[in-house]
Amino acid sequence: MGQCALAATDTPGGQVPTGGARREAGAAQAMASAHDSPLPAENVGRFFADITRTRSFELRAKWSGTAEPIPAEFAAASAKICVEPAFMASTRALTSLQAIEARFRRDPALHRRMSDRRTFERTVVMVVMRAYGLADEASALAQRDLLHDCLICERIGSLHAQLEWRQPYLTYALELIGSFDDADALPAKLSEVCDRAERCSSAKRHAFSLLVSRAYELLDRDPAAATEAPAAEPPLAHGDVGVGGMGGVGAFAVGSSADGDGDLSTLPDARAHVQRVFAEFLDEYKERAIASSFTEPVRFYFDTLGDTFGRDHVTVHGVNWFLAMLHATLGVQAPFLVDYEDRHVLGIADVWAAFSEEAWAVFAQPENFGRHFGGIRALRERRADMLVAVVPSGQLPRGNRTTAPKQLANMAVSVHSPRLLRLTLARYADRFAHFFALDPFARRCFEALWSEQKPEYAGFRAAATTLYIAYRAECGAVEATLVEHVYEDEYYTHLRLDRTAAFLAWAGLLRPSAAFAEERARRARAADAIAAVARGRAARQRARRLPARCAPRPADALFALHTPTAARAVLADATLADLPPTAERVGAAVRLARDGAVAPPREQREQRELELVQLSARCAERPAAATATGRASDGAASGAPSTARDTSIRASNAQLCPICCEQRSDIEQLPHWHASGDVSGHVMCAACRAQYTANTCPFCKDVLAKDELLTHISAFIDSVSARARVADPDPNELAALLERWQTFEMELDSQPSVLRRVTRLIVEDPAFSMRLAHGVQVRASWLRDTAGVLFRFHALCADGEMEAAPMSAALLAESVERLLEPFERDPPAPMHGHFYGALYTQALVPWLCAWRSGTSTRTAVQLVRRVGVAIVRAQHAYGPTRRELRGYVRARMHLEYVQLAHTPVWGRQELDVVWQAFYAHD
Incomplete structure (x- = not known):
């Protein structure tokens, strides 16, 4: 149990404001006097009688569950949270461990192999060789991290030696990352691990979580990696992996619908994909809520006092006390592993006793959500006015000092602990819960997911559209589309919060309101x-x-x-x-x-x-x-x-529409592109055909030969063929083909099967293939100007999104290599800077199409990187005219597209070579 202390000597340097000493002493005395009640000798509710011997997995099992009631002091904060409790009690980090553990359960030999120290050593060497393009083991062992000047293999080896039962998980995570992650992003990840591997236990946990979470992302998104893991199963009863309350919503199946593993037009796959994307959003949202309600205010407090040591340890140590308390009282798990045994009592202070309500009002403003305190102007200008007391470091609440986070959490759920302590901690829980109230959470959630702001959110729009069909039928919505249902105006700027919350509650993401239930x-x-x-x-x-x-x-x-x-x-x-x-x-x-x-x-x-x-x-x-x-x-x-009578029956049968069940005289069979089986009964009357706007047959789900689709295919092929026959075609006209294709993909956003069928028909068309083969043979310049379309077609074939004929797929791959050859040769072919900028834009657009539609982006990302590196090499090659070339290149780039590619393509802005070469030095 924590010890209450009247420790005025623990106060950091600086004078206590007027009345501060009296308030501090009074609070400490009230806290200490409340310890007269004897503590229970057995576990009661969420309380553990012997917390010092209770392991972390036992804490998670009880505190994540819903069997035990929330303490009364925290009931108001719990009621504020609109998210389903199962989601609040789950995290991607723990789900990552669950997925790996399920693999170990089904393959004991794999677990034994991952537990072998020699396997770990070979795996680390393999990862370093792939990250730095090394040829032998000796070079990998001698490779140093440039940022931290240490031997990478040695530093990760020291981390492995201190992880105990986590060792096989670390080895398996490294093996997945080394095999399936992008080689260009590996050095940055290894550098982050090296930074944390030689620090305290909390930093080591962060390093471990970083690798395991990344491995799970690969399992979740990469079809090749996903075949290595089964669906998540209940965890083994050892170590810290056990996760209470994650058996339902929190345990997501391995394999993303966004990469083609699921059909987002079916209810089960659409619901599973929406839940997976929501969990991804929720983890990031939790991090920002933790920052605004605790870590940034505490860091701001220490920075105000000039205590840089305390400020820098808030996110490593101090946050563990706050997160353990949230877990015990509200059942909320953080998106990273919490160190319940942390013995470093650093970066902790009763910050809301030190600052006025004005400070909380600033942190609670929507525009400051998740922001670093240094970037909030109101805090910089009024920090002296906001500080009303100097509180002791290492005490939370003021007057209470515990030796481990789990002890503070256990006190928060004990009815025998000081009520003043519980009320003080309830204020922290309430400020965290503030960000999970229906407004602003539902608004931020829907707008972020519907706009698919991040690659991880891809496919949400298509999946939500599928869910809305069933929601509309069940709940009586009259609007044709979800976006029309939840927005008040035609410009989609005013969100109807009640309807948005009802839909998200129906989808199982939010708690349903009493009226909705x-x-x-x-x-x-x-x-x-x-x-x-x-x-x-x-x-x-x-x-x-x-x-x-x-x-x-x-x-x-x-x-x-x-x-x-x-x-x-x-x-x-x-x-x-x-x-x-x-x-x-x-x-x-x-x-x-x-x-x-x-x-x-x-x-x-x-x-x-x-x-x-x-x-x-x-x-x-x-x-x-x-x-x-x-x-x-x-x-x-x-x-x-x-x-x-026979004639009458025959006439009646021929005129019965199977859709509206009315006798009609205009029954016609639906035209199928490639009919499989007998489709003679797939008919509709004229009225039903006029109302039916889908591009697939409602009976067999095959693609219909709609006039507008056939017209688009014919016009597209004719455009390519006509411009390819011209000796010197206009590059702008050829580039416009990409814009037409981008518009076409947006129209088929919710029908990926139609998109694949149309693409395949174009790729396998004899006229298109003949012109493309001729262009490859003579190295025609129009290949460069239609690069965007060729990139998109090639990516669909290479990633398995479309099953084209082998000859057609090979021709596309060869055309891509042929158009990139002038840019990748050494030195690059001299040409106007507009061509370099246009080529990068034409590489970005196919990646954005794939990202937006939820299809695989693997090949598209590789092509963007190849083109980016090539144009940067060209800029360096033409040194005397570099400044002029830079201006021409930028003139043909779309700035927003370039910025969107920072993280999904390059890892982060600092690693984006195109941004650093053409924009960063403005």
């Missing part, structure tokens, strides 16, 4: 009642031996048009219970439940039942009609006359 329960009860009526009616139909299903089955198509009659037909289907759940079937059923949620008058109920009976009878007649039609045809061929 009640409305959803009411609809569920109505759906159960309607389904029960349908089952009874189906049973009566079977008793009368009336088939309850018509062929071909329209269930998948019915939901597309949202017709009430179609929904009733789905529920009237006697074989409904035998079919797997689909978005279309479930959506149609709940839509009917919504229609029947309010009991209609008796006359309307009788009319609905009559419609169902008539519909069932009509469906029952269809197989008989088809049989009669076949017999009539046979009779006509043999000269036998057909009856008038």
